[in-house]
Amino acid sequence: xxxxxxxxxxxPETPGVTRGxxxxxxxxxxxxxxxxxxxxxxxxxxxxxxxxxxxxxxxRGRAWTDAEIAEHxxxxxxxxxxIRVVAEHDKYGIEEYEHSARFKDxxxxxxxxxxxxxxxxxxxxxxxxxxxxxxxx
Amino acid sequence: xTAPAAPITDRAGTELDADEVKAMILGGAKRRGAxxxxxxxPALLDGxxxxxxxxxxxxxxxxxxxxxxxxxxxxxxxxxxxxxxETLGTADRIGVTASAVARQIEDDLxxxxxxxxxxxxxxxxxxxxxxxxxxxxxxxxxxxxxxxLNPDQGFVYLAVILTxxxxxxxxxxPTPACPAPSCVDMYADxxxxxxxxVCNIDAGGCLGGEIxxxxxxxRKFDAERCRDRVYHYWVPGYQKALEAALDEPDARRRKMxxxxxxxxxxxxxxxxxxxxxxxxxxxxxxxxxxxxxxxxK
Numbered sequence: 032x033x034x035x036x037x038x039x040x041x042x043p044e045t046p047g048v049t050r051g052x053x054x055x056x057x058x059x060x061x062x063x064x065x066x067x068x069x070x071x072x073x074x075x076x077x078x079x080x081x082x083x084x085x086x087x088x089x090x091r092g093r094a095w096t097d098a099e100i101a102e103h104x105x106x107x108x109x110x111x112x113x114i115r116v117v118a119e120h121d122k123y124g125i126e127e128y129e130h131s132a133r134f135k136d137x138x139x140x141x142x143x144x145x146x147x148x149x150x151x152x153x154x155x156x157x158x159x160x161x162x163x164x165x166x167x168x
Numbered sequence: 169x170t171a172p173a174a175p176i177t178d179r180a181g182t183e184l185d186a187d188e189v190k191a192m193i194l195g196g197a198k199r200r201g202a203x204x205x206x207x208x209x210p211a212l213l214d215g216x217x218x219x220x221x222x223x224x225x226x227x228x229x230x231x232x233x234x235x236x237x238x239x240x241x242x243x244x245x246x247x248x249x250x251x252x253x254e255t256l257g258t259a260d261r262i263g264v265t266a267s268a269v270a271r272q273i274e275d276d277l278x279x280x281x282x283x284x285x286x287x288x289x290x291x292x293x294x295x296x297x298x299x300x301x302x303x304x305x306x307x308x309x310x311x312x313x314x315x316x317l318n319p320d321q322g323f324v325y326l327a328v329i330l331t332x333x334x335x336x337x338x339x340x341x342p343t344p345a346c347p348a349p350s351c352v353d354m355y356a357d358x359x360x361x362x363x364x365x366v367c368n369i370d371a372g373g374c375l376g377g378e379i380x381x382x383x384x385x386x387r388k389f390d391a392e393r394c395r396d397r398v399y400h401y402w403v404p405g406y407q408k409a410l411e412a413a414l415d416e417p418d419a420r421r422r423k424m425x426x427x428x429x430x431x432x433x434x435x436x437x438x439x440x441x442x443x444x445x446x447x448x449x450x451x452x453x454x455x456x457x458x459x460x461x462x463x464x465k
Contacts, residue, residue: 072392096217096218097291098217098218112291115291115292116291116292119292119391119392119395120392120404120407122392122393123392123393123396124408125405125408125409125411125412127393127396128396128400128405128408128430129430130372131396131397131400131448132400134367134372134373134397134450135250135254135397135400135448135450136250138250138366138367138450138453139248139249139250139450139453140248141366142366142450142453142454143246143248147354147362147365147454147456150362150365150366150454151366152365152366152368152371153368153371153372153373154371
């Protein structure tokens with residue numbers, strides 16, 4: 032089944048309510064999301080490469096727009112937008128947020144103590160914010 | 169600098185000198201708090217996605233004014249508490265300046281002026297790329313870390329005004345601010361720059377890339393991880409914690425989530441959203457561009 036066929040399959044019969052609006056506003060079908068999320072993230076703005084303005088034109092490349100992705104995958108652009116927005120929030124779990132706090136503590140401390148020649152490089156994992164190392168044992 | 173496309177007149181129809189008008193507007197912006205300012209040809213952004221081009225926001229646009237400023241103070245950069253910068257990330261101050269400039273253009277000169285919203289558009293994207301606008305106006309250049317960097321000031325917050333006022337254009341910078349010479353040396357020595365060292369994408373961070381012939385190529389950027397760090401205690405974190413609370417069937421455990429420190433801190437950040445929109449500065453803190461101005465006695 033193509034993406035377009037999948038979108039059609041999600042269309043409600045209710046007059047005046049367009050496809051995908053089963054929650055009263057546009058929500059992407061979870062199966063469609065599962066099928067296309069990785070492709071949409073890859074084609075979208077999530078993996079930015081070679082965007083430097085000073086690169087020669089033949090080496091520069093911007094991310095694809097939702098409309099371009101929709102055309103490429105045969106999807107409705109509104110579904111692509113929803114897949115992208117949900118996927119961008121869905122890529123990392125809540126554990127990443129705790130990790131963020133620990134990263135910032137360690138990075139900030141490394142810069143203060145050693146400057147750019149001794150920056151924190153991810154290992155070892157820093158202690159939990161507000162907890163001593165011994166309290167983690 | 170290019171000549172204006174049409175003569176400028178005030179509300180009474182008196183013709184004004186374009187360079188003097190430009191100096192008046194940019195000078196006024198600097199007196200209101202902008203530390204850098206430039207004027208760009210909006211046609212340089214014609215290649216942007218539909219909906220994000222200057223004419224999509226204001227069809228009468230002839231000129232794009234870009235302001236920069238409101239960067240953290242040297243003391244804030246040097247604080248040992250990362251939480252200090254977590255609660256000072258704000259584009260508000262420069263946004264207020266941009267609104268004042270737009271009002272001045274409309275009230276005093278009678279031309280359309282629109283301060284581009286700094287909030288997100290309906291599809292969770294910006295209204296336009298402020299980085300690309302800054303590049304077009306010669307206010308900054310793209311960086312490996314992501315923000316536009318001014319060669320003298322480094323990281324600054326940006327604001328953009330679109331207007332039908334035909335001002336003379338500035339040109340993009342002739343050479344990029346990133347990579348800095350010291351970063352080129354560091355890359356040659358260790359294969360990393362300060363920003364890709366502290367937040368390396370291959371070590372659980374957000375950034376990567378190569379430097380070849382003094383240019384950044386093959387940039388790698390994990391936008392989702394960067395967002396999770398920048399908006400650590402904000403909307404994305406709130407959504408995660410709310411999801412966890414909704415999924416928790418035990419009322420006592422659910423209460424511990426909703427009343428706990430993470431959810432509470434996140435709600436405070438959202439409440440004070442104007443000062444909490446940037447919560448991670450570690451890559452820029454290590455950046456040498458503009459760092460001289462952060463060394464005080």
